[in-house]
Amino acid sequence: MKFLVTTATVVFAIATTANAQFKCPAKDGQYEDPKQCDKYYECIDGIPQAKLCPDGLVFDPLIRKRNKCDQPFNVDCGDRTELQPPQPKGVCPRLNGFFAHEDPTVCNKFYNCIAGEHTEIACTNGLHFDEFSGTCVWPDAAGRQGCKQTLNTLKDGFTCPKEGQKDANGQLVVHPKYAHPTDCQRFYVCLNGVEPRDLGCQVGEVYNEESQRCDAPENVPGCEDWYKDDPAQPAKPQKKNRK
Structure with missing residues (x-):
């Protein structure tokens, strides 16, 4: 009697052999493969069934929920260094x-x-x-090499200084502030030292570069008369050049 050996028969035989090599613990559940991080076994009644996480994810036996596949940076694979072949698509090196x-x-x-x-x-x-x-x-x-330097520029041309800003103790200021060159009421804030924001003091106040806060005009040299020419409409002060 001859037997017809099909591809499905070969795959089943290989899978059966692989499953036979894994011994299920006494308790049913999902268990990691000892060598492959994105492979695991579903044990039911002591019988293992080999399964794979979706391409790009790996198996974490410590997760309590049913789906134990997670992002690689969240999982300590240890000696389970092998992975399934990648399935790239477009700009994705793996599907997930x-x-x-x-x-x-x-x-x-x-x-x-x-x-x-x-x-x-x-x-x-x-x-x-x-x-x-x-x-x-x-x-x-x-620690990446060859990165393009991206400069963030506001509409008026302001960019955050590369050298940053230090406080009285010589420590680098995380979100440094800078006075506007021509408008006493306005100032800039550089978030994390690199992302500029154009801000302004409330009407009646000007920015004090020394104290790094909004202040009364008389306390800021060169801005004492900032609101003098338009007392009737303080909400729309006439712009002047800072001295």
């Missing part, structure tokens, strides 16, 4: 996960891939994407 921009010089953008569909996300200005943590971090922490 957070991945750096395909242009290695673009460090402030990354992709969130879900089932092969991607969404481009930009980091907060001044930060770089780090694949090891799946988050945006300071450039020094990301």
Whole structure:
């Protein structure tokens, strides 16, 4: 009697052999493969069935919920270093996960891939994407090379100074402020030292660069008469050049 050996028969035989090599614990449940981080076994009545996490995710035996597949940066795979072959789609190296921009010089953008569909996300200005943590971090922490420097410029041409600003103790100010060069009422704030914001004091006050806060005009040299020419309409003061 001859037996017809089909592809399905071979696959079933291989899967059966692989399952036979894994011994289920006494308690039914899901258990990690000892070598492959995105592979696990579903044990029912002591019989193991090999399964794979969606491409890009890995198995975390410590998760209490039913779905134990998670992002690689959330899971300690230990010696489980093997992974299933990637299934790239478009800009996604794998179907699921957070991945750096395909242009290695673009460090402030990354992709969130879900089932092969991607969404481009930009980091907060001044930060770089780090694949090891799946988050945006300071450039020094990301350690990426060849990144383009992105300068954030307001409509009036202001950009945050590269050298930053230090306080009286010589410590770098996280969100430094700078006086506007021609408008006593306005000032700039550089968020994290790199992202500029154009702000203004309330009517009747001017920005005091020395105290780094809004103040009465008489306390700021050169701005004493800022509201003098328009006392009847203080909400719309006439602009003057700072001396």
